[in-house]
Amino acid sequence: MINPAKSNEDLDLSYLREMSGDSAEFMIEMLDTLVEQIPIYLEDLQKAVDAKDWKAASEFAHKVKPTFYYVGREDIRDYVQVIERNAKEGIDVEKIPAALVEIKQELNIILTQVAKSKTELEAQL
Template sequence: MIEVFDTFIEQTPIYLAELEAALVARNWLKVSNGAHKIKPTFTYIGRNDVKDFVSLIENNARNQVAIEQIPGDVERLKELLNEIYAQLQVAKAEMQSNII
C-alpha cells in the first residue's frame, strides 16, 4: 500500500500539470484526456467520490458542456488532492510504524 500511495503522490502532480496546461490553452479535448488519465488513480486509493468528480470534468470537457465551470472544478480538484496528499502521508506513517 505504501508503494501505491507513493506512486499516487509522485504521478498525480504530473497529470494535474498536463490538465492545467490544456485548460490554459482551452484545448477541451486535451482537458478531457488529462482528466481521463488522472481518473483511475483515485480508484487505487479508494476515493471513488473524487474519481466521479474527475469523470464529470472529463465529460464536460469532451462534450464542451458547462465549460465555464471547468476551471473552478479543476481548482476544487487541486484542493482535494492537497487534502488527499496529507491523508496519505498520515496513513503511510501509521503503516510504517506498524512494520517495525
C-alpha cells in the first residue's frame, strides 16, 4: 500500500500551491501544522488500536487521512482509508496494527521530505 518510489522523491506540493495561490509563506505554515498534527493524530489512532476501540480508530484515521494528500502522499492517504474502513466495518482488524506500524515508519521519511520542502520554500521568501 505504501509506494516505495514516493519515499525517494520530493513531495508533490501542487495541492498546497493551488490552495495557497503559490504563497511560500502559507505553504510553510501548512507544513509546520502538518509536522505538529500528524504525529498527534497517529498517536491517538495508535491508542485506539491498542485498546481495540475500532469506532475511535476509524474516527482518528478519518481525521488524519487528508493531511497526507496535502503533501502528495496519496498512497498513505489511501492506506489510512483502508484502516478507517476496516475499523468502521470490523473487517480484518487484526491487520490494522501492522499497517499502522508501516505508516508510522513512513512518517519519518515524510517528515524528512517536509523539512526539505520547507527549506526550499524558505529560500523563496
